Amino acid sequence: MFIEPSLGNHDQAARKGQVEVICGSMFSGKTEELIRRLNRALIARQKVEIFKPALDQRYHEENVVSHNESIIRSTPVQFANDILLLAGNCDVVGIDEVQFFDNQIISVAEQLAHAGVRVILAGLDMDFEGKPFEPMPQLMAIAEYVTKVHAICMKCGDLAAFSYRLSGEKSKVMLGEKESYEARCRRCFYQGKES
Numbered sequence: 001m002f003i004e005p006s007l008g009n010h011d012q013a014a015r016k017g018q019v020e021v022i023c024g025s026m027f028s029g030k031t032e033e034l035i036r037r038l039n040r041a042l043i044a045r046q047k048v049e050i051f052k053p054a055l056d057q058r059y060h061e062e063n064v065v066s067h068n069e070s071i072i073r074s075t076p077v078q079f080a081n082d083i084l085l086l087a088g089n090c091d092v093v094g095i096d097e098v099q100f101f102d103n104q105i106i107s108v109a110e111q112l113a114h115a116g117v118r119v120i121l122a123g124l125d126m127d128f129e130g131k132p133f134e135p136m137p138q139l140m141a142i143a144e145y146v147t148k149v150h151a152i153c154m155k156c157g158d159l160a161a162f163s164y165r166l167s168g169e170k171s172k173v174m175l176g177e178k179e180s181y182e183a184r185c186r187r188c189f190y191q192g193k194e195s
């Protein structure tokens, strides 16, 4: 589990911001981990805002809903820059499904962190072909802390880092219905692609 080393002074003027990335495949618990960190900040009465790309409307428009039904309210935004306008004087900004934002999100995360905000970004680090899913690689590079969470391979039960797409659909942004994907380990992922 990720244990925050230090969150600095609570006085925002004195506090240093930071960038945290939570990455992994589908079914790896990224959103649950984001919600865990945000809930603890909320309990401490920190000002928390949560954003996600407007295109991700899999479940409910207003909430970040994780696969195990933990719910936290969020604001869908069309563009990464909208987050700067809406974040106000937040202590903590959470952003889910980060892989669906364009590269603008990198400078948005940096600007928030420079202003003293704790920025926590969760997203898929690889697409269904096993390729890095931009802008996640850039965010992982500029982050102070990167946590990679793993699913369990649905073929062999080993740890899984890959999202295997069961349908023949080729578009990169195919919003994930659970039944369209399997979490797979490296071997089962590439064996599946050959057949």
Ligand SMILES: [Zn+2]
Residues within 6 Å of the ligand: 153, 154, 155, 156, 157, 158, 184, 185, 186, 187, 188, 189
């Ligand atoms: Zn496997």
